[in-house]
Amino acid sequence: MRRRILLLLLIFSLLLGGCASVRTERSVTFFAMDTYMTLRIYDGDSALMNDAQALVTDMERRVSVTDEGSEIAHLNRSGKARLSPETKALLERALTLCKETAGALDITVYPLVRAWGFTTNRQHVPEEETIRALLPAVGYAGVVLDGDTAILPKGAAIDLGAVAKGYLGDRLAALLRERGVSSALLDLGGNIQTVGKKPDGTPWHIAVRAPQGDGNLGVVDVEDEAVVTSGGYERFFTGEDGTVYWHILDPATGYPARSGVISATVVGKDGARCDALATALFVLGAERATAFWRQHKDFEMLLLTEDGELLITPQLSERFTPNGEAGYRLQVIDRVKD
Numbered sequence: 001m002r003r004r005i006l007l008l009l010l011i012f013s014l015l016l017g018g019c020a021s022v023r024t025e026r027s028v029t030f031f032a033m034d035t036y037m038t039l040r041i042y043d044g045d046s047a048l049m050n051d052a053q054a055l056v057t058d059m060e061r062r063v064s065v066t067d068e069g070s071e072i073a074h075l076n077r078s079g080k081a082r083l084s085p086e087t088k089a090l091l092e093r094a095l096t097l098c099k100e101t102a103g104a105l106d107i108t109v110y111p112l113v114r115a116w117g118f119t120t121n122r123q124h125v126p127e128e129e130t131i132r133a134l135l136p137a138v139g140y141a142g143v144v145l146d147g148d149t150a151i152l153p154k155g156a157a158i159d160l161g162a163v164a165k166g167y168l169g170d171r172l173a174a175l176l177r178e179r180g181v182s183s184a185l186l187d188l189g190g191n192i193q194t195v196g197k198k199p200d201g202t203p204w205h206i207a208v209r210a211p212q213g214d215g216n217l218g219v220v221d222v223e224d225e226a227v228v229t230s231g232g233y234e235r236f237f238t239g240e241d242g243t244v245y246w247h248i249l250d251p252a253t254g255y256p257a258r259s260g261v262i263s264a265t266v267v268g269k270d271g272a273r274c275d276a277l278a279t280a281l282f283v284l285g286a287e288r289a290t291a292f293w294r295q296h297k298d299f300e301m302l303l304l305t306e307d308g309e310l311l312i313t314p315q316l317s318e319r320f321t322p323n324g325e326a327g328y329r330l331q332v333i334d335r336v337k338d
């Protein structure tokens with residue numbers, strides 16, 4: 001009898017132990033900010049899933065440039081508007097990042113993005129004269145935040161699209177951590193934000209999409225970090241002359257950035273900054289991007305050039321598994337200029 005009880009106890013404890021290591025996975029996929037997003041969360045309840053999704057839709061409703069009712073659309077129409085604390089915080093953050101990148105990221109490039117038809121899906125090459133006429137209104141330094149009120153210079157309009165998803169990743173990760181989640185993978189349309197490690201305690205393996213085709217450049221191992229890629233082939237059109245025009249513009253020229261970099265990936269703790277830097281480094285090109293990294297060294301990057309070189313920062317190279325079929329030459333960046 002005693003042996004039977006012991007045996008039952010043993011089975012019971014084995015079952016219990018087994019249950020403890022099973023993590024509930026919940027995942028939701030939806031369309032927001034012009035892309036498909038998937039939130040995969042471990043050990044969160046359904047209320048948390050709803051709250052996370054609501055955070056996304058709330059942000060989109062506030063900052064979308066194409067939603068006439070958004071705060072940003074209203075600001076762009078009237079040149080002056082009171083902002084909610086959420087929108088103000090994102091705008092402030094975006095302006096800081098424009099400054100840090102010395103205008104390679106510039107949220108006031110929007111009138112040009114519009115002229116190229118990228119936000120309306122009516123893509124075309126604008127007249128040279130149109131570009132020349134719109135350029136003087138580009139300049140993030142002219143945007144004024146006075147308390148809760150944002151004021152734009154005459155003719156200026158802003159688009160937070162180059163940082164919004166990264167910022168949202170930070171906000172979502174903070175919400176999940178606050179609610180006790182220690183493992184989550186948030187795919188915000190190519191912008192990846194991770195919380196903690198995988199449920200089994202190993203790092204997340206994130207594939208870096210190749211700019212063309214369905215393949216990837218390789219896999220990076222991350223935990224509690226964002227992985228953000230800006231690629232020339234995400235949104236583009238081919239002009240009558242056969243040239244490919246993509247949606248990342250050089251704010252200095254008003255034309256799609258042709259820096260030689262065709263894909264820029266940034267890995268780091270701060271999702272908003274990663275998003276901003278991915279766009280900015282794409283504009284800057286390999287040489288200036290490398291100089292920028294050497295000045296800061298507080299983020300990791302991966303740059304693919306049109307000549308087939310894949311430049312990688314030293315620390316990231318230690319947790320990057322190259323895809324042998326991607327056909328590039330991998331080169332680790334020197335920490336100092338030689």
Ligand code: ADP
Binds near residue numbers: 105106159160231251
């Ligand atoms: P995606 O949003 O496709 O992931 P990005 O983060 O690189 O890519 O943001 C590109 C978007 O930001 C464009 O669609 C455009 O609206 C806007 N944009 C384009 N060039 C710039 C720039 N140099 N600075 C700021 N915003 C830009």
Ligand code: MG
Binds near residue numbers: 161163230275278279
């Ligand atoms: Mg970006």
